Amino acid sequence: MTKRLDWVRWCAVSTVVLIVALGVTAEAKTFRWANDGDPTTMDPHARADLFVTTFDMNMYEALLRRDRDLKLEPALATEWSNIDPTTWRFKLRQGVKFHDGTPFTVDDVIFSVRRATAPGSDLAGQLATVKEVKKVDDNTVDFITDGPAPILPNYLAGIAIMSKAWCEAHNTTSAAMLKDEESYATRNANGTGPFMLKDRQPAVRTVLDKNPNWWGIKQQPIDVDEVVFTRIENAATRVAALLSGELDMVYNVPPQDIERIKKTQGMKIWETPELRTIFLGMDQSRDELLESNVKGKNPFKDKRVRQAFYQAIDEDAIKTKVMRGFARPTALMVGPGINGFDPTLDKRYPYDPVGAKKLIAEAGYPDGFEVGFDCPNDRYVNDEAICQAVVAMLARIGVKVNLLAQTKAKYFAKINAPGYQTSFYLLGWTPTPLDTLHMLSNLAQTRSKDFRDGAWNEGGYSNPSLDQLIKEIQVELDSEKRNELISQALSIVKEDFAYIPLHQQIVVWATRDNVDLAPMGNNDFQLRYVKLN
Amino acid sequence: MLAFLVQRLFQAVLVMLAVAVIAFALFNYVGDPISSMVGQDTSVADRERLRHELGLDDSFIVQFARFVGRAARGNFGLSYQQARPVGQIILEKMPATLELSFVAATLALIIGVPMGIYTGLHRDTWLSQLLLALSLVGVSLPTFLIGILLILVFAVMLGWLPSFGRGSVVHFGWWSSGLVTLDGWRAIIMPAVTLSLFQMTLIMRLVRAEMFEVLRTDYIKFARARGLTNRAVNFGHALKNTLVPVITIAGLQLGSIIAFAIITETVFQWPGMGLMFIQAVSFADIPVMAAYLVLVGFFFVVINLVVDLLYHAVDPRLRIDRERVGVG
Numbered sequence: 001m002t003k004r005l006d007w008v009r010w011c012a013v014s015t016v017v018l019i020v021a022l023g024v025t026a027e028a029k030t031f032r033w034a035n036d037g038d039p040t041t042m043d044p045h046a047r048a049d050l051f052v053t054t055f056d057m058n059m060y061e062a063l064l065r066r067d068r069d070l071k072l073e074p075a076l077a078t079e080w081s082n083i084d085p086t087t088w089r090f091k092l093r094q095g096v097k098f099h100d101g102t103p104f105t106v107d108d109v110i111f112s113v114r115r116a117t118a119p120g121s122d123l124a125g126q127l128a129t130v131k132e133v134k135k136v137d138d139n140t141v142d143f144i145t146d147g148p149a150p151i152l153p154n155y156l157a158g159i160a161i162m163s164k165a166w167c168e169a170h171n172t173t174s175a176a177m178l179k180d181e182e183s184y185a186t187r188n189a190n191g192t193g194p195f196m197l198k199d200r201q202p203a204v205r206t207v208l209d210k211n212p213n214w215w216g217i218k219q220q221p222i223d224v225d226e227v228v229f230t231r232i233e234n235a236a237t238r239v240a241a242l243l244s245g246e247l248d249m250v251y252n253v254p255p256q257d258i259e260r261i262k263k264t265q266g267m268k269i270w271e272t273p274e275l276r277t278i279f280l281g282m283d284q285s286r287d288e289l290l291e292s293n294v295k296g297k298n299p300f301k302d303k304r305v306r307q308a309f310y311q312a313i314d315e316d317a318i319k320t321k322v323m324r325g326f327a328r329p330t331a332l333m334v335g336p337g338i339n340g341f342d343p344t345l346d347k348r349y350p351y352d353p354v355g356a357k358k359l360i361a362e363a364g365y366p367d368g369f370e371v372g373f374d375c376p377n378d379r380y381v382n383d384e385a386i387c388q389a390v391v392a393m394l395a396r397i398g399v400k401v402n403l404l405a406q407t408k409a410k411y412f413a414k415i416n417a418p419g420y421q422t423s424f425y426l427l428g429w430t431p432t433p434l435d436t437l438h439m440l441s442n443l444a445q446t447r448s449k450d451f452r453d454g455a456w457n458e459g460g461y462s463n464p465s466l467d468q469l470i471k472e473i474q475v476e477l478d479s480e481k482r483n484e485l486i487s488q489a490l491s492i493v494k495e496d497f498a499y500i501p502l503h504q505q506i507v508v509w510a511t512r513d514n515v516d517l518a519p520m521g522n523n524d525f526q527l528r529y530v531k532l533n
Numbered sequence: 534m535l536a537f538l539v540q541r542l543f544q545a546v547l548v549m550l551a552v553a554v555i556a557f558a559l560f561n562y563v564g565d566p567i568s569s570m571v572g573q574d575t576s577v578a579d580r581e582r583l584r585h586e587l588g589l590d591d592s593f594i595v596q597f598a599r600f601v602g603r604a605a606r607g608n609f610g611l612s613y614q615q616a617r618p619v620g621q622i623i624l625e626k627m628p629a630t631l632e633l634s635f636v637a638a639t640l641a642l643i644i645g646v647p648m649g650i651y652t653g654l655h656r657d658t659w660l661s662q663l664l665l666a667l668s669l670v671g672v673s674l675p676t677f678l679i680g681i682l683l684i685l686v687f688a689v690m691l692g693w694l695p696s697f698g699r700g701s702v703v704h705f706g707w708w709s710s711g712l713v714t715l716d717g718w719r720a721i722i723m724p725a726v727t728l729s730l731f732q733m734t735l736i737m738r739l740v741r742a743e744m745f746e747v748l749r750t751d752y753i754k755f756a757r758a759r760g761l762t763n764r765a766v767n768f769g770h771a772l773k774n775t776l777v778p779v780i781t782i783a784g785l786q787l788g789s790i791i792a793f794a795i796i797t798e799t800v801f802q803w804p805g806m807g808l809m810f811i812q813a814v815s816f817a818d819i820p821v822m823a824a825y826l827v828l829v830g831f832f833f834v835v836i837n838l839v840v841d842l843l844y845h846a847v848d849p850r851l852r853i854d855r856e857r858v859g860v861g
Contacts, residue, residue: 034697038812040614048572119582125574180608182617183627202615202622203812204804205699232697232802233811236681241696244688278567278788409564410815416568432574442573451577 043185044160045175060160068518111164121178156434234318252298286461291372306497327503340486368398552830630805641732648742650672668734680800697802743775
């Protein structure tokens, strides 16, 4: 009997607790969202993974940040300028505090840049031009570079500023993976940003709270009080959770589900052209292709073969059939939104299978040839399906393409430096600093022995006059002149058929219709823009 | 008995070593973890430095020996993906999988056995035919499809149950339990049903077939001739004798439930070891994969051991045999 009474009492108490809890949470605004990836670490320097950094940058801030139109704007620095060709000077914002209450100082900037460039940080490559960071006075810092560095501010927009005192107190002054131990910054965060880490369950759930003491809160009030991020890998489950009302937003919506979500009441689809360009590359450096029946010579060294491949591929069909319209066909290796993109050059060579067949015959392959084709199957939207379409299209001009579509961990191991074990491949590229130079020096510059230049030039494309242009772009501080040089470089890449650009993907996000947010082409998701109506 | 246990423990170590060898041989084919770990701007030199630090440039034998040496001391290294100790990650994930497997196995038994008895005793009733037809659906539909269908009906259309996750959990030391909250029970229903469906139909069909077999034997006829009640014959004599194969299968299937929870966990985003394994595979997170595979090997050995011990409890003949062997 007493046992039963206990139960009744327990139920009554818990009901009251529940009601009280509900009453409280009804006032707080919670934004729940999901994606297939996880921000694997809260350490903003440990991993240059797009999703990890964009997630962490809601808690951490850099000297500069990007607004919803991708323009650079002041964040922890209020102004910046070149005081001489190799020095960038930044004035720091005053009165900013980290989440734990310690004030933000110039020493934190110097410490953070050192941490981000030390071994173990995955951001070191982005700051390769920085020679020294110098304190000028309490609110001014100089970045001294080993040559003119016109796009250093673009890179700095991605370098989080951490608290020196906090890192030292928790023995995490390096972003390196420790020997058998977890680094404190992996599951804890202390930034200056608009959100603070409340709960972190790796690969499951991450909860952020609004930072009521954020410096920017007056100009830009933060609408949501709490953000709950859940990782949901299975696309069908993710979409189901949105439709059932358990989530307010999902990222990475599979193209086949978009129509369905659009038709559902109370749901909204957000489409934004992504800055990533999907393209095909060809091995133009080896004297004989690794995977081909053509022996003793490399057909891709002949520009006519590359052009034939280009014009045999019907990008419009890929757009409508494979991508279901969620792609923007491109003639350039960069899309709109990247500095240097030149709309006057952005006209694709026409789809022309007959002409392509003629070109490839002129080049000496009237019956076509056979070539291997490397493709990831879990990296880009419908990557494997795009490759299958390419195989079918090239078959029409007599080229037999042997597709090897595999998971990204295997795909990248095969095609990347130092082996470059590929003859023909599909890849996607987003320039990290959102500037064309990054694409040129990674994809189009002649590969150097130490892999510093042309590191991702898997096909070994090389054009000395383009290399010369790239060197000029690297040091040109006058932005108008610089963009002119970039246009020249882009047209060389285009006319050489160095690559076969296909399209920029369209990023699709889905939300309930009471959600307002700022989808950005670089996949950045800044929670400060989220509003729940 | 002690000798028997020691012998089994020795076997367990051998099995786990064998699993580890095979696992390591397979890791050559999962791809390059370095390319998952670094960004596009990381220089080739830095990639090679990381590869060296992680010992990925060592030979297969060296990597394997290092793994075994460290694992023997309970150290599985750091996950490449999460930069956290693998042992800790597994301890976090294990309760979710074990609770799900336990609930699924219980469901399979408490529904599967009675259904088997019923269909075994009443062959030709319409209910038997219906159960058999349904069980056919249960064995032939793939798990992920059943999972998605359940989500569609109970989460999206009816809105009764959550479509993903474990609900709220309560921590008892390192063990996190979802079975003490209403929310947790709501979350476990669909994954547990999905996971148990195949086992349930398997057990039902097994019990049914065994019942047929046993009911034809002489001692059942004698029992009936002695005028025992139906109840005593069916449950006291027949059912008891069907249990040996059922225990074997149910026991072995428990191992499969734990191992094959992978698919169910992926569909329902159930934060257990199966999901962890899938995440590790796509990242080429070798330390996590190695530890998981060895652990599943260990589970299978332990379950087999428990099944063997249960035989002794159920079947007196085995006890006599062993005593004789022991004496002889």
